[in-house]
Amino acid sequence: MTIQEQILHSISKAFADTFDHQVSAEDLALQPTRKEFEGSYTFVLFPFLKFTRMKPEESGEKIGAYLLENCEVVSAFNVVKGFLNISVNEQSWLSVFEKLYKNENIGQLPAKGEKVMVEFSSPNTNKPLHLGHLRNNFLGFSVAEILAANGYEVVKANLVNDRGIHICKSMVAYQHFGNGETPESSGLKGDHLAGKYYVLFDQAYKKEIAALMAEGATEEEAKKQAPLILEAQEMLRKWEAGDEEVVSLWKTMNSWVYEGFDRSYEKMGVSFDQYYYESDTYLLGKDIVEEGLEKKVFFKKDNNSVWADLTQEGLDEKLVLRGDGTSVYITQDMGTADLKYQDFNISKSVYVVGNEQDYHFDVLFKIMKKLDRPYGDGLYHLSYGMVDLPTGKMKSREGTVVDADDLIQEMIDTAASHTKELGKIEGFSQEQADQLYEMLGLGALKYFLLKVDPKKRMLFNPQESIEFQGNTGPFIQYSHARISSILRKANQIGVDYSPAGFEGLEHIETAEQELIMALNGFEKKISQAGEELSPSIIAQYLFDLAKEYNRFYAELPIFSEGNEKVRAFRVALSSQVARTLKAGMKLLGIKVPEKM
């Protein structure tokens, strides 16, 4: 039983014994005592006054006295208004620490025996990744790590949008303007090469529109009649018909793009267990339309188009198959949902997709539930807000995007110059230094994007946004490096900081007790982050822990401490903080250095 559970059980008994009121410990809750008051945990009395039939102060005194008498972990209490503040004795904190310290699998909750899929990244193959994709990728990767820590077996999936009109646009432009250019001949990364032609297409297309409008066409007409768009549409038809020349170009250009993506993913530190390609899945789902018709979940209109009626669920009617029998986006998504289930027998499925598709997923999930899919209740759209620039929204076609590769390199460069400025790389080989810069630059970037609640949109100012001080990745990395340095010294001078080294310790300081409390909260934060699919909970926790540690570090001596047990304990405490920081940062996909 944890300390909190012990206290709650005693409170439950106190209600029964002194007030003749039955309330189970599970229905009671403690909160951490605010800093300005004495105590570790606080019990709020207000909700129970109707049972105690006493003033809050008196009720608190009664319960407090009972705890002092009957609960061995409680050492003192005080009552302020309706709040019962409870102090826990030092030995109990020490045993909490020892238990944490002996746990080899820090931050790993017991296996749940369930599989969950996290789909993220899901890029289009007509252009390189940008800042928005970074938020998506970091979120998805982190959520997968968090779910794994919660005991799920996790499958990370990438559903690549490798077909469609947008890819044809890049291909058409390449045919016109490419002159046989390749990544090798141009020195461009494959995805950037494809993106170049996507932009070229848009520019040429716009010229055609302008020309047609000068001849008297309306904008709408011009957009439909421009030769380039007709060409792209024709190419899409040929692709679907399996035209050899088109398919060959498509394969070539996509292979360039994949090569480019692989390099980006590697740099970003993300990876996948399963790739799905829309060119394989875009025809799926038609059988589900049939099934839905039979089950009367869908209905047919006069022109043969098939619809889902979701008006009962507060949504509209939604088209699931065109009158000519061809698919729409959601047809394919229904099919893919089944495919994922067949492939992995997953009980949960998380889609990391931007909030512009909230409605789409609302509809999709409601349909799958109406179709009685066994995984229906486990479908979850992890919707995240867009990343805006000071200049407004990013638009790939117009080239007003922050490119992912560029941004990462910029971060690493900034980390390098900052580190050199601080003169912190004495004794580093060039390779070690480069590794450190990468760790810090990526750490800063990932932390910046993950510390915010996913559903909030965020502003990214390239000049100002990423800091290395305060609530940042490097601050936490720094805290870890600091502790590593202490551990190196402890090992060097032979401090025994195993549990035996501080056995029988009699007293701990407030700063130490608070650190133990913070360490003790890690698992709860992991399960909370898992339930809410929110890495920001972990980020916030790590910052608080690092901050708490740095306070301890400044206040209390370690190696100049005369008492051997106290010294061993402080090293052990430091070591446990380092392990926790490292494990927590791993959940964010961020590495921590031994030195910086």
Added chain:
RNA sequence: GGUCCUGUAGCUCAACUGGAUAGAGCAACUGCCUUCUAAGCAGUAGGUUAAAGGUUCGAGUCCUUUCAGGAUCACCA
């Protein structure tokens, strides 16, 4: 217009899911390196939680309305 999301210090974000005097970081100002890494620590200042009502012992949190920003509502993907 319908639906959904967001609104907290100058800026970026918290607030343990309804609890105490709303907390951190950045920016500003003051201190602290001869001692374990100053990418740190301590402190000062900064607030009508967009606005107004309501619910109750108690509201940033729940309800209603209004305002502001964003997204979405195609036989597009």
